[in-house]
Amino acid sequence: MHYLNRKFKKIQPQLVATTTSYNQNLPQPQLATTTTCYNHNLLQPQHTTTTTCYKHNRLQPQFATTTTYHNLPQPQPATTTTYHKRHKEPPYCSEKDGNLEGFIPDLMKAIEEKTQMSFHLSKVEDGKFGSKNDRDAWDGMIGKVISSDASIAAGPITVTDERKEAVDFTVPFMSVDLSLIMLKQEDGAKKISSAKDLLNQTDLKIGVLKDGSTHSFFRQTKDTTFMKIYEAMIKDETNFVPSYQAGVEKIHKTTTSPKYAMIIESATADYYTVQKPCDLLSVKIINDTRNYALAVAKNWPQKEQLNKSIEELKKDGKLKELKTKWWPSACNGVSKTGAVGGATVFITLGAIFLSLMKSF
Incomplete structure (x- = not known):
């Protein structure tokens, strides 16, 4: 166990205030834990003092998962990628001039505004919503979520009992x-x-x-x-x-x-x-x-934020507005x-x- 404190001075034309913490939880018998804190105190616009401290418990040289939290405002927006089933499936999602448009892209934009999350949309390679194959493994969008290649599967995904065994769903949006x-x-x-x-x-x-x-x-x-x-x-x-x-x-x-x-x-x-x-x-x-709903990994901590934003979009008439726009x-x-x-x-x-x- 050891601590390292360092101070830096440099020319900084912009004011930055960021607090970041990392917590790595391992399914292995030994756990690797790393805590990193950043505290930036700006005395002048041209003068930045930075204090960084590290706390390491080096019992395990590798870690399995990482969760990162940022206190807003951030120097750059957070980014998450959303997989949609196909790039040409109106009215839910289609491609025009190299950009994705449709009900699903607009839905995710509306959720961004409610949650301060940021999403990047991309199509899933096999073009499937998700079902079990002959090896009892999931393909499609559901498979992407299960394998942690995706955090959210967004599209006209029907909530079924079989899918609920593999992933969690938000409240329905349609x-x-x-x-x-x-x-x-x-x-x-x-x-x-x-x-x-x-x-x-x-x-x-x-x-x-x-x-x-x-x-x-x-x-x-x-x-x-x-x-x-x-x-x-x-x-x-x-x-x-x-x-x-x-x-x-x-x-x-x-x-x-x-x-x-x-x-x-x-x-x-x-x-x-x-x-x-x-x-x-x-x-x-x-x-x-x-029902159609967004699919997320089991016990995904941000699911309740998605649920709250979808309920608010229902209440304020935004979902009805999007349905009218794209139908x-x-x-x-x-x-x-x-x-x-x-x-x-x-x-x-x-x-x-x-x-x-x-x-x-």
């Missing part, structure tokens, strides 16, 4: 249902008014987002009707699409029988049904309300919620990112 999105039906076509009607649609193939929460639901369901729907899905691997955008493109391209339809979250369906060429119909599933309607006669005239059909299916934190 609630959605499941919807069937398809081309508008021609006069005389068979109308869909129940889940069982999907089984009788010989001219319609049903698909979902590959390895998404809806895919997991159908894969794990014990309901006879849903099992039959899934059995029809797996007969053609192309029914499982890599992104919502790819699914919508497949709907438009499949103009001959059997046509293609996709079961997705209602908020996403609402967006695509009000975009040109205005030829899509959203068939909502009203008995499977699910604009480009179609006449179509509401912003995706209902088409009086033709919306309801199906009752029954009850059914961030790189490692640097500083704050």
